Amino acid sequence: MAAPMELTCWGGDWGLPSLHPESLIVMAYAKFSGAPLTVNTIKNSWRAPKGDLPVLVSEDVAISQPAKILNFLRKQKYNADYDLSAKQGADTLAYIALLEEKLLPALLHTFWIEAENYCSVTKPWFASKIAFPLSLYVPGKMSREALNRILLTKGGPPLYSLTEVEAQIYRDAKECLNLLSKRLGTSQFFFGDTPTTLDAFVFGFLAPIYKVCFPRVQLQEHLKQLPNLCRFCDDILTCYFRLTVSGHSPAGQDTADANLQKLTQLVNKESNLIEKMDDNLRKSPQHPPRKLTTLKLAAGGEESSPMSRLSP
């Protein structure tokens, strides 16, 4: 029996389990490989996100980058790449490199550097998840790190101004999206019918672009012109994260269970009231009070889906 594993990461909104690409990659991989992770999203607490998120903690070992976390999960026998051939494994590495070099800079730019996006969406959202006064400092730090990374890797001559760098990285990102779309074609996942590490990485990078509502959305608009990539993201969200396309945000498994619990409590209360009324009416011992069985909580899994359709 594997030791319990806990993942600390940024939470989600707009129908996503997480807004943060690296966190999303790990969550997706865990779903694909069936790894039992308890996910703790950063809420408004004093426990500050130390170092880089996401962090996986298992038996006092803390592992921090997505590639390392995935390696660890594979060693624990949660391997989503089990059926891949060696060449497909090689392709996975190559495409991940493509994503990091060509798509990530534009993703970082859209979230952290584009002024309108950063001030109206990113900063308030991240600041709302951490306690004051860290909320004043951490978003700014993440933004500076993003800018630093982009300038150091992409910003050399002959690109001399930030606008030229921006133009170049968006060109690269759009080309990368086109390449991914061509590679995906009409299949459901990148290597056939079961999702693998590459699908986790692509989903982690694409879903935030696809779903988050920014004022400046050139990358999202380009992505929406590639219907197979949009379908890819939606499929993973509905199949593995139990979210509807319209975005029961953030209707995760937990909220569905919470709603179910509330409903059950209400029904039980009602039935208790009816019982009392019954007793009062009869006021006689020859009718033993009928024992109404209280509704049991559905044990997660399949039963929650039909139930969640009931919730508004």
Added chain:
Amino acid sequence: SSLSTAAEPWPENAALYQQLKEEQILLSDNASSLAVQAFLQMCNLPIRVICRANAEYMSPSGKVPFIHVGNQVVSELGPIVQFVKAKGHSLSDGLDEVQKAEMKAYMELVNNMLLTAELYLQWCDDVTVEEITHPRYGSPYPWPLNRILSYQKQWEVRRKMKAIGWAGKTLEQVLEDVDQCCHALSQRLGTQPYFFNKQPTELDALVFGHLFTILTTQLITDELSEKVKNYSNLTAFCRRIEQQYFEGHEKDSSTIARSSKRSLLR
């Protein structure tokens, strides 16, 4: 002006500039230069290699190598491939869309892992920095300029490593990454002569540039070249390209046999 570029044929006096071969050039720059040379050989475009101490500063992007063709100056493999394509020469026209996507992905893999590992080794590994990099990098210049330029470059590279998360890696982890990359390349190559079977593409040129340089450059230890030697199809690949595109050019300065400390053929 791009129309006029396309119209002019490839001139006889096209030149490729890099740093001084014997004393100055470093592993990563040598690999990049060799990749471009291999690419141009594969396209059958003649090029002379000219070594200048200040090649890095002459380059429009600050990176070597760069080529001087007609009155155009283009640096780095990516832009050079585009430039050559505009002149009507291309190695990847026969590939379909999915193959082109794969080719670009593998080229990014080489840049992301192999090139970064080379940079790490020569600028972030203290022993290599002291014994090889610092003496070589500033060698054409008098003291104290040689030290200043060297430290400046080191600071720049270390900043970049920190931004992409490589600063925290140990040498073992970097060598692990090189191994992973070589494993992927070896798997992809399989038993084919080139990555896309019969014809070489820019990916073959890039992989050749890096692997051949790693195999033939003497560093403090042999750990890096051992990682590549573990994969026999990769060494065979390098030998094949060396034989096909670089033998018989012994006379002119575009020979690569001398820049490497020893040739692969024994």
